[in-house]
Amino acid sequence: MLDNQLYKALNIQSDNELKNVAKILKIPLSTLKYYAERNIFPSEADANKMCEYLGIDILELQLKLGSIDYNLLKKLMNHSKEIRSLIEDEEPQEEKEKKSVDLVFTTDYGKMYKGDCISLMQTMESNSVDLIFADPPFNLDKQYESGYNDKVSEQEYLQWTEQWLLECVRILKDGGAMFVWNLPKWNTYISTTLNRYLEFRHWIAVDIKYRLPIKNRLYPSHYGLLYYIKGSKPNSFNESRLPLEICRHCAGDIHDYGGYKDKLNEKGINLTDVWDDIPPVRHSKYKTRGSNELSLKLLERIISLASNEGDTVFDPFGGSGTTYIASEILKRKWIGIEIGPTEAIKQRFEDIEWQREYIKDLQSNSNVLFTEKIKKKRIANGHWTPETIGKKKEKQQSLKI
Numbered sequence: 001m002l003d004n005q006l007y008k009a010l011n012i013q014s015d016n017e018l019k020n021v022a023k024i025l026k027i028p029l030s031t032l033k034y035y036a037e038r039n040i041f042p043s044e045a046d047a048n049k050m051c052e053y054l055g056i057d058i059l060e061l062q063l064k065l066g067s068i069d070y071n072l073l074k075k076l077m078n079h080s081k082e083i084r085s086l087i088e089d090e091e092p093q094e095e096k097e098k099k100s101v102d103l104v105f106t107t108d109y110g111k112m113y114k115g116d117c118i119s120l121m122q123t124m125e126s127n128s129v130d131l132i133f134a135d136p137p138f139n140l141d142k143q144y145e146s147g148y149n150d151k152v153s154e155q156e157y158l159q160w161t162e163q164w165l166l167e168c169v170r171i172l173k174d175g176g177a178m179f180v181w182n183l184p185k186w187n188t189y190i191s192t193t194l195n196r197y198l199e200f201r202h203w204i205a206v207d208i209k210y211r212l213p214i215k216n217r218l219y220p221s222h223y224g225l226l227y228y229i230k231g232s233k234p235n236s237f238n239e240s241r242l243p244l245e246i247c248r249h250c251a252g253d254i255h256d257y258g259g260y261k262d263k264l265n266e267k268g269i270n271l272t273d274v275w276d277d278i279p280p281v282r283h284s285k286y287k288t289r290g291s292n293e294l295s296l297k298l299l300e301r302i303i304s305l306a307s308n309e310g311d312t313v314f315d316p317f318g319g320s321g322t323t324y325i326a327s328e329i330l331k332r333k334w335i336g337i338e339i340g341p342t343e344a345i346k347q348r349f350e351d352i353e354w355q356r357e358y359i360k361d362l363q364s365n366s367n368v369l370f371t372e373k374i375k376k377k378r379i380a381n382g383h384w385t386p387e388t389i390g391k392k393k394e395k396q397q398s399l400k401i
Contacts, residue, residue: 006032009065010050018033025046037154041062099116100119102115108328111336112324112345114342117164117337117339120316121164124314127171129335130235131179131303132313133179133181133302133314134168134180134316135181135182136161138183158189161189165180165193168316174230175234176229176230177229177234177306178194178227178230179227180194180226180228181206181294187203191226194226197230203225203227204224204225204227204273204274205223206278208279208280209221236307236311237306238305239271241267241269242277243371244264244268246374250381251381252378262389268368268369271305275298296355296362300326300362303327303330307332309330312332312333313334314334315336318342321338324336325348325355326359329355329359
């Protein structure tokens with residue numbers, strides 16, 4: 001945990017040195033650890049103490065800690081030539097040994113690999129995939145079937161995150177779409193990286209409640225789904241509409257549409273950037289692994305929205321294989337990789353029929369104002385439908401004549 005930019009800047013190499021420096025600086029040990037572990041630039045008073053201790057100014061401290069604001073960035077850009085020559089003079093860092101990846105199975109549309117996603121992406125051609133969906137580990141100290149260490153320092157997690165993000169940017173086609181699923185906290189950092197290379201489209205809030213409230217915090221009730229494209233215009237954006245929200249008991253209106261009922265699109269209500277209809281996967285019938293699993297409904301919506309049949313979809317974090325199943329059913333080519341066991345993913349393909357039926361049902365109940373089942377219930381309970389509004393209008397017109 002001492003392999004950290006702040007500790008390096010302060011020449012701290014052991015816990016004893018950390019305690020001694022905290023005493024010298026007159027900064028509480030807990031505060032010093034907070035700055036280091038959370039990657040936070042120190043307060044003005046504490047930063048001045050560190051500068052005095054190191055014999056440097058604030059500018060140099062910012063550079064040492066990688067805290068680059070726009071003013072500093074402008075200065076660096078103005079001296080790009082000198083900085084480049086300084087960097088060139090440094091000894092090149094040794095390249096890390098690339099980890100091997102193995103092709104474990106193929107399907108009609110896809111290829112499934114086992115191994116490290118960055119190693120696989122480094123072998124992929126630039127501008128080669130149409131859609132990327134990424135659901136990386138959240139760094140929450142959770143147990144994964146792969147044995148992956150999901151609890152590293154924030155600095156290490158963010159460095160790794162930037163590495164795989166930049167590879168994704170490279171392999172994404174011009175006009176292609178990229179979606180990243182993560183906690184809002186991490187998505188703020190991910191956006192900072194992606195904003196430099198891709199065009200921001202939406203921050204989609206997917207309303208899925210966590211199990212328990214967190215003390216002294218607002219109740220966390222959504223995951224962040226970032227949506228970016230490469231370039232100014234998407235190659236694919238297939239408009240998606242949802243049925244009208246109605247009472248699940250009586251099938252009556254939840255909202256009062258007044259005299260605007262006849263102006264509602266018969267294909268449904270526009271999809272917004274708040275999705276509250278994505279269920280967590282809890283039922284044993286649909287759950288294929290112990291750790292978190294994404295809903296087929298989520299991936300069906302993303303893939304249908306931002307790609308077309310025959311396009312190539314890439315997911316660098318296979319998990320339970322939901323992206324690959326949805327891609328296969330929707331007739332997209334796909335490339336997948338999982339660092340852990342892949343047997344459960346292969347098993348899902350052997351049991352694909354019920355998942356095919358599930359997606360078929362989802363699609364039959366989208367882009368309509370009311371599903372057939374709901375329409376029948378509304379008619380039985382005396383509620384309006386597009387047909388009854390049309391007949392009412394015809395009657396009023398005939399009375400005027």
